[in-house]
Amino acid sequence: MSRPEPAYTVRVAEDPADREACFAVRKQVFVAEQGVPEEIEYDAHDAGAVHVLAVRADGLPLGTGRLLHGEAAAAKTGGDPAVGSLGRLAVTREARGLGVGAALVRAVEDAARAHGLAAVDLHAQTHALGFYERLGYAAYGPEFPDAGIAHRAMRRPL
Template sequence: MTTGSYEVRVARSEADREACFGVRHEVFVVEQRVPKDLEYDTYDEVAVHVLAVGDDGTAHGTGRLLHGEAATAKVDGDLTIGSLGRLAVTRGARGLGVGAALVRGIEDVARELGLAAVDLHAQTHALRFYERLGYVAYGEEFPDAGIAHRAMRRVL
């Protein structure tokens, strides 16, 4: 992806979902060496998957939103919360705004679902990225798949 031109959309077809899983495999399983059995879970069946596709049809990024019973943090006080996860951008598309566009697309879906906030578990190297998008870290650092993470939230 060199033009910076891409579309962010909800993955509605089986081909879109496979493209999402392909990006996740490339980023998490291959690059970060997350075991395949940890990367894919039963939540993939109920999540809303979002996909970033370039003008040429190539998938450049993905993320998912869990809500309702599937969300890890459903309600906190008066907030109904969704969980953003599995955000991944291919190496060639990094630094082009794809990740930020995916986060905003997932937040749009969250608003459409009536959610008041979005939580996520950020790899610690990505904290500044999420902070620039309005997320605030809370709680202690914790390991997930052998990678340090922090919980973060953004009220919509």
């Protein structure tokens, strides 16, 4: 028996409309739901990052994530140029539980491989550790606050 096709697609954000959709999801999840100040949600790294976007068949954005690589990632990953940084992973409330988050993580990993990276690092909100562990990430280092939310560093070799 074949599995049904997912009710969404995940792609690299290629144009300004895709990037705006990514930013809208981040605003909905991080700023509106979690109370992250808008002025720290968007940063200078957004311009050079690879953004991925999950959209419903009708075009409604469901989730996003980004990959930092090169110097931007090295600043977050301890200076290792072979390690990318996954961040800003956000899934809208109505899309949670549909596999969107895992699909976005895999899309970021695919982009990391395409950039020749050997591993992906991330800073996970502590409530999401189990989600990332199921995808093969291992936590390391102490818990730390980011935007007033507890996080742990995690890494997965590719």
